[in-house]
Amino acid sequence: MRKKWIMPAIAAVLMLFSTASAAEKLTLMLDWFPNVDHLPIYVARDRGLFEMAGIDVRIVSPSETADALKLAVSGQVDLAVSYQPQTVIAAAEGMDVIAVGRLIEHPLTTLLFLKGKGIEAPPDLSGKRIGYTVPGLMDVMLHAFASLNGVRDYTSVNVGFAVLQSLAAGRVDAVMGPFKTYETVEMAHRGYDVGYFELEKYGIPDYDELIFVCSRNTLNLKEKAVKGFIRAVDVAIGQVRSNPERAFQEYLKAVPEANPETEADAFRLTLPYFAANQNHDPLRWQAFADFALQYKLIGKPVNGASLLRNFDE
Known part of the structure; x- marks a missing residue:
């Protein structure tokens, strides 16, 4: 080798x-x-x-x-x-x-959520509290995703590095910014069943x-x-x-x-x-x-x- x-x-x-x-x-x-x-x-x-x-x-x-x-x-x-x-x-x-x-x-970025919370499609996030990881980026990406996919009347919350903690404690219902190759794995290893929306499959261009x-x-x-x-x-x-x-x-x-x-x-x-x-x-x-x-x-x-x-x- x-x-x-x-x-x-x-x-x-x-x-x-x-x-x-x-x-x-x-x-x-x-x-x-x-x-x-x-x-x-x-x-x-x-x-x-x-x-x-x-x-x-x-x-x-x-x-x-x-x-x-x-x-x-x-x-x-x-x-x-x-x-x-x-x-x-x-x-x-x-x-x-x-x-x-x-x-x-x-793209690796997702909109991540815990399964079993009634979230099956993006519009199900309407009225929810949605976290984001990087101010000036992921909050803006969240706005674009919401506009494209019929997410209405949501409240955005800066969770920074505390993705898992914020979801597990119920402080937010989903988080924009976690990677499908990392945070999904981390949460699975800690016993959480997660779902996510991949941005490139919901109207965001490849980057x-x-x-x-x-x-x-x-x-x-x-x-x-x-x-x-x-x-x-x-x-x-x-x-x-x-x-x-x-x-x-x-x-x-x-x-x-x-x-x-x-x-x-x-x-x-x-x-x-x-x-x-x-x-x-x-x-x-x-x-x-x-x-x-x-x-x-x-x-x-x-x-x-x-x-x-x-x-x-």
């Missing part, structure tokens, strides 16, 4: 040396607490791919769910794991943000769930380092696909607080969604930006292509 990834990795790593000539520090803020969605990042770090690219990457977690993109835009961190919809919304609000790479290439963003100023100042980071992650994703079990064991060492059983099931579901390449699709970004304008997620048009940097072009 080792030979399947060693030779491609060597070739890719040699390419990395040409992108960042001197060691440079980068701080990456995750979108959430560390979980298997971020596994390729830890593989890139712990296999020395960042080091080979001439960069020293510090990985930090946000204290609030909306922090990462804002801190990247302000330059308080160099890079952030964010979401394509959040980036479009931020751009419409005048934030100087640019997407430089991809981690998860299709990149998790991306890497930074400010244009950071990109101008640290372009070689950012490029090296993105290419190292791309190599790591290829290695993860080649030997998932080895990569998962390395992740457990890197994130010892992770629950092995829950994360193993989540990883199996997540693996097919890791980005096949690092090239953003301008047409897909524009389609989402146009949808966002139509359903009032944003207040003015956004040029999707202007938010993208593809290093392989």
Whole structure:
């Protein structure tokens, strides 16, 4: 199994040396607490791919769910794991943000609920209390979902990281934002029978769930380092696909607080969604930006292509 990834990795790593000539520090803020969605990042770090690219990457977690993109835009961190919809919304609000790479290439977000509560179709959420995880993103996505699917007179509640606690305690009837590959597994492992509505099956266009963003100023100042980071992650994703079990064991060492059983099931579901390449699709970004304008997620048009940097072009 080792030979399947060693030779491609060597070739890719040699390419990395040409992108960042001197060691440079980068701080990456995750979108959430560390979980298997971020596994390729830890593989890139712990296999020395960042080091080979001439960069020293510090990985930090946000204290609030909306922090990462804002801190990247302000330059308080160099890079952030964010979401394509959040980036479009931020751009419409005048934030100087640019997407430089991809981690998860299709939607994972759901509207999650406990079964046995009379929720079978979206209109059943009318009049309910619905939580959301990321202010400025998931509350806006909830508005679009509700408009598309006949959900009326609901009350929205910011639950932040407390998805399971809020549902289990009955503080909310559903939550917009949990991933179908993670929170569904976590709740099942804790004995909860959950259902969910997948956004892309209820009128929301396809989009990149998790991306890497930074400010244009950071990109101008640290372009070689950012490029090296993105290419190292791309190599790591290829290695993860080649030997998932080895990569998962390395992740457990890197994130010892992770629950092995829950994360193993989540990883199996997540693996097919890791980005096949690092090239953003301008047409897909524009389609989402146009949808966002139509359903009032944003207040003015956004040029999707202007938010993208593809290093392989």
